[in-house]
Amino acid sequence: MKRRSFLKTASAATLISAVSRTLLAAAPSGQPRIAFGGIGIESSTYSRIRARMVDFSVLTGDALTDSQRFAFLKKYPVPFLPTVVAAATPGGPVERATYDTIKADFLKRLKTLLPLDGLFLPMHGAMFVDGMEDAEGDWMEAARKVVGPDCLLSASYDLHGNVSQRVIDNIDMFSAFRTAPHIDREETMQRSCAMLMHCIEKRIRPTLVWAPIPVLMPGERSSTTWEPGQRLWAQLPKLNMEPGILDVSLLVGYVWADEPRSSASAVITGTAVATEKKIAVSLAQQYWDARKEFQFGTETGTIDYCIERAMKATTHPAILADSGDNPTGGGTSDRAEVLEALLRYKAQNTVFAGITDQPAADKCYAAGVGASLPLSIGGTLDPLGSRPVKANAKVVFLVPTKDPLEREAVVQIEGITLVLSAKRRPYHDIADFTRLGLKPDTYKIIVVKSGYLSPELAPLANPSLMALSDGSINQDIVHLPANKRRIPSYPFVADLTFTPKAIVSARAPA
Numbered sequence: 001m002k003r004r005s006f007l008k009t010a011s012a013a014t015l016i017s018a019v020s021r022t023l024l025a026a027a028p029s030g031q032p033r034i035a036f037g038g039i040g041i042e043s044s045t046y047s048r049i050r051a052r053m054v055d056f057s058v059l060t061g062d063a064l065t066d067s068q069r070f071a072f073l074k075k076y077p078v079p080f081l082p083t084v085v086a087a088a089t090p091g092g093p094v095e096r097a098t099y100d101t102i103k104a105d106f107l108k109r110l111k112t113l114l115p116l117d118g119l120f121l122p123m124h125g126a127m128f129v130d131g132m133e134d135a136e137g138d139w140m141e142a143a144r145k146v147v148g149p150d151c152l153l154s155a156s157y158d159l160h161g162n163v164s165q166r167v168i169d170n171i172d173m174f175s176a177f178r179t180a181p182h183i184d185r186e187e188t189m190q191r192s193c194a195m196l197m198h199c200i201e202k203r204i205r206p207t208l209v210w211a212p213i214p215v216l217m218p219g220e221r222s223s224t225t226w227e228p229g230q231r232l233w234a235q236l237p238k239l240n241m242e243p244g245i246l247d248v249s250l251l252v253g254y255v256w257a258d259e260p261r262s263s264a265s266a267v268i269t270g271t272a273v274a275t276e277k278k279i280a281v282s283l284a285q286q287y288w289d290a291r292k293e294f295q296f297g298t299e300t301g302t303i304d305y306c307i308e309r310a311m312k313a314t315t316h317p318a319i320l321a322d323s324g325d326n327p328t329g330g331g332t333s334d335r336a337e338v339l340e341a342l343l344r345y346k347a348q349n350t351v352f353a354g355i356t357d358q359p360a361a362d363k364c365y366a367a368g369v370g371a372s373l374p375l376s377i378g379g380t381l382d383p384l385g386s387r388p389v390k391a392n393a394k395v396v397f398l399v400p401t402k403d404p405l406e407r408e409a410v411v412q413i414e415g416i417t418l419v420l421s422a423k424r425r426p427y428h429d430i431a432d433f434t435r436l437g438l439k440p441d442t443y444k445i446i447v448v449k450s451g452y453l454s455p456e457l458a459p460l461a462n463p464s465l466m467a468l469s470d471g472s473i474n475q476d477i478v479h480l481p482a483n484k485r486r487i488p489s490y491p492f493v494a495d496l497t498f499t500p501k502a503i504v505s506a507r508a509p510a
């Protein structure tokens with residue numbers, strides 16, 4: 001039975017004015033049925049490590065409904081029914097068996113919830129699965145097959161996600177972050193869910209229009225806190241208010257995935273296709289015209305340059321970001337070149353948080369606080385990536401934990417206070433230091449594995465320095481190895497020509 005019919009078009013003004021009508025009465029209970037589930041990871045295809053089941057946090061059932069991340073769903077008048085949400089720290093490609101297992105669980109749970117009026121898909125958008133291209137497209141296409149053609153699908157994305165025609169052809173609504181650094185994660189999911197609720201309530205089936213933009217920039221050049229990112233993203237809320245427009249998204253894409261879909265894009269959700277096309281083309285043209293303006297927002301240099309600069313600085317703390325190995329961008333986080341250079345320069349009053357090295361952390365836990373021991377540090381996850389540093393270390397702090405993966409040890413090596421963590425993780429918030437007994441503002445030099453600094457660390461940096469270090473997210477993108485599968489894009493092809501084209505979803509009404 002066809003559960004309902006949809007209006008083909010509706011103006012946003014009409015939609016917003018009629019807010020008091022009761023919700024859809026299609027389901028026997030009188031309430032629409034809405035499920036949610038997704039998978040999120042950013043996968044560098046230049047990484048030699050793989051994301052496996054142990055790397056994912058997988059929430060289902062009540063644990064998912066009650067999770068802090070989705071607490072906002074409780075404010076809606078109908079329950080969002082949980083399936084599976086899997087999330088992992090950015091890293092390498094996802095092992096195929098891991099993806100297949102999570103996807104099968106998602107689809108199985110989705111089937112038990114049928115019939116559905118809506119499905120919210122919280123995704124990242126830059127997943128790469130071994131042996132598969134366009135992994136989010138695969139996930140969404142599979143979901144569509146289960147829920148059928150009438151169910152409305154609304155996806156939320158990171159602004160570093162890659163979009164494809166398959167993604168656009170299988171969903172109805174799309175919302176991406178509008179800030180980098182990302183301070184609108186929940187706001188974006190709320191946009192996505194509010195739009196889904198609204199369309200179900202008003203019986204609207206919106207149409208997606210998108211415009212791929214053959215430009216690929218690292219996030220470190222395309223923050224929304226400086227130009228041209230600032231002005232490009234600042235216009236989105238206003239464009240969102242045009243009649244017949246439900247969501248306007250502009251995405252940087254993810255440059256460290258060598259696959260055909262990787263590119264920037266503009267994605268518009270609405271009921272006024274002509275306006276959507278106009279906005280998509282305008283945003284794509286503006287982004288293209290700005291392509292040569294994208295620059296790093298901070299002082300950059302080699303590792304040695306940044307250390308010399310930090311040591312000579314008369315202000316503090318100098319924050320040095322080891323950008324090629326940043327775990328929140330897909331870096332392995334086990335590289336030790338910066339540690340080697342700090343020791344070579346005999347840097348003093350320096351804190352380095354941190355290097356992922358489970359064997360070294362375990363040795364510190366076995367030795368105990370106060371012990372001195374020889375350690376080999378770094379290169380444990382990717383031995384081909386970097387050489388370990390051998391040094392004598394004194395254990396000064398151990399995080400109390402029974403879980404070996406949660407171990408974090410603070411050690412002193414000459415003038416350097418170093419954090420060793422058993423699992424890959426960032427140290428981008430002040431609390432990441434203070435909970436280890438470290439006061440970041442007291443050090444002359446702080447080293448973090450990061451790209452652009454987080455909103456908490458950026459105001460502290462005096463000066464801020466980004467080392468253009470090697471790693472699986474090397475910023476020297478045009479010289480990335482095995483750069484074969486991407487379609488021609490700037491800056492990989494410097495003299496490319498481009499005319500924006502708006503493409504309408506295959507789900508548009510005939």
Ligand SMILES: [Zn+2]
Binds near residue numbers: 158159160
């Ligand atoms: Zn991102």
